[in-house]
Amino acid sequence: MTGTRTRQKVEVRREEILLAALAEVERVGLAAVRVSDVATALGISTGLVFYHFRTKDELVADAFTYAVERDLTTMERAAARRGPVLDRIRAVLRTYGPTGSATGWRLWIDGWALAQHEPVIADHFRTLDDRSRGILRALVDEGLADGSLTCSDPGASVRRLLALLDGLSVAAEVHRSVSRKQLRTWVDGAIETELVGG
Structure with a gap:
């Protein structure tokens, strides 16, 4: 019984560290995260962080993995709802695109830059891309x-929809040249073109 309790405490502490690391990523960016700042945010020693994560790179990679899994779970829940397929597709793409404070999207944008030089982060992006495409394709x-739905090439339609959403999200969150309302309107229009009128 004690072993189970200890394992649960370790898992909870690990998740708390990952969440604190993600908060730091939101504040300073993936490349600038410092283990000492994560530890300070939780009121723990850096040694305890290193007990759970051997290096800063491991902490950042695991925090990124945690964020990817969290977002994919949200997409899967939206896909599994009851209702017409078209409504569920819209719901999935809304969860994929920036909403609220868009912390997830700022992480993805930051991650894209880091992925050019960090193979582990690039692998996580491939996982996110493959699984999000799989959810939408299903x-x-x-x-x-x-x-x-009517669609002559479903694979191409799915790739175009996700690429459009990626580009519009960058325009909305980085360049501020597109509003969230415009993003939703244009994505909804593309859904109609790709999957209903095509």
């Missing part, structure tokens, strides 16, 4: 099977 296939 919904498109469902809609094609039940006749609610």
